[in-house]
Amino acid sequence: MAILKIARMGHPILSQIADPIADPAAPEIQQLVAHMLDTLEDAGGVGLAAPQVHVPLRLVIFYVPPAPAAPERYHEAGLDEDSGEVPLTVLINPEIELLGDATRAAFEGCLSLPEMSGQVARHTHIRYRGLGLDGEPIERLAEGFHARVVQHECDHLDGILYPQRMADLSTFGYTDSLRKRQDETDEP
Ligand code: NI
Numbered sequence: 001m002a003i004l005k006i007a008r009m010g011h012p013i014l015s016q017i018a019d020p021i022a023d024p025a026a027p028e029i030q031q032l033v034a035h036m037l038d039t040l041e042d043a044g045g046v047g048l049a050a051p052q053v054h055v056p057l058r059l060v061i062f063y064v065p066p067a068p069a070a071p072e073r074y075h076e077a078g079l080d081e082d083s084g085e086v087p088l089t090v091l092i093n094p095e096i097e098l099l100g101d102a103t104r105a106a107f108e109g110c111l112s113l114p115e116m117s118g119q120v121a122r123h124t125h126i127r128y129r130g131l132g133l134d135g136e137p138i139e140r141l142a143e144g145f146h147a148r149v150v151q152h153e154c155d156h157l158d159g160i161l162y163p164q165r166m167a168d169l170s171t172f173g174y175t176d177s178l179r180k181r182q183d184e185t186d187e188p
Contacts, residue, residue, distance in 0.1 A: 002035040003042045004053040009113050011054075015159040018049075018056045024092045024135045029059070033090055033133055036061050045111045047149050049156030052112050060153035063088040064146045083146035091138060094130035094154050098123045099141075108152055108162045109175065118172035120165045122148045 007013050021029060032055060040048045040061060047062035064086035105121040126147045129139045142150055152162060166172060 001038050004035050004039045006039065006043065006048075006052050006111050007054055009110075009161055009163075011112075013051050013054050013056060014112055014156070014161060016051060016056050017159055018051050018058045018157040020058050020093050021131075024131050024133060029057075029092075030133065032057075033059070033061065037088070043111050045109075047153040048111060049153050051156050051159075058093045058157045060091050060094060060150075060156065061089065062086075062091070062149050062153050064149055083142065083144035086142075086146050089138070090133040091128070091130040091150075091153075092132070094128055094150070094157070096151060096154055097127040097129075099125040099127060105167075106148065107171070107178070108148070110152070110162055112156075112161060113163070115174055115176070116172070117175045117178055118163055118166050119168060120148075120152075120162050121167060122151045122165075126150065128154075 023029070032050065032053075036048050036050065036053060036059075039053060040063075046064065047060060050057045050059040064083060066085040100123070102124045103121040104124050105119045107117045108120045109117045124147060125141070125143050127139070127141050128150050129137065132138050155162070155165070163169070163172060171178075
């Protein structure tokens with residue numbers, strides 16, 4: 001078990017364009033993924049991209065929890081963005097195809113911006129392709145929260161953090177303070 005250090009916003013590794021992986025079966029890639037899985041489990045997030053652990057390669061891992069767990073992880077997102085559980089996925093050299101023009105704004109968080117959240121509009125329907133850890137192709141249609149997580153993680157490979165996608169920075173802040181504000185707004 002190895003817990004890797006997670007880079008925080010401002011670290012230059014998070015602004016880099018990551019390089020494609022030539023051989024998913026290479027021992028160093030297998031080891032990197034094992035360590036990333038340990039790190040994600042320890043940190044308690046839904047996804048992690050290799051640049052976040054200081055490795056500038058095009059590799060992401062993610063897991064979409066069943067509906068009840070998602071709102072805790074991603075603030076209020078997930079409640080009406082339920083896309084069902086998606087098993088832990090290792091995606092190498094991913095490519096995203098946006099399907100249609102529909103977007104939806106919801107709160108996101110990121111392990112590189114601990115304790116913070118912000119509203120980001122993402123495409124609601126995508127198709128993504130990549131390679132699994134076994135080198136076999138993966139191709140999936142995704143919608144809702146699933147599509148959001150994949151877009152967020154793949155942005156990391158192009159040096160983009162979610163605040164750079166935000167249209168309204170007034171929704172950006174510390175998650176506990178945003179929750180309080182939301183609770184106050186909800187009161188009659
Ligand atoms: Ni992130």
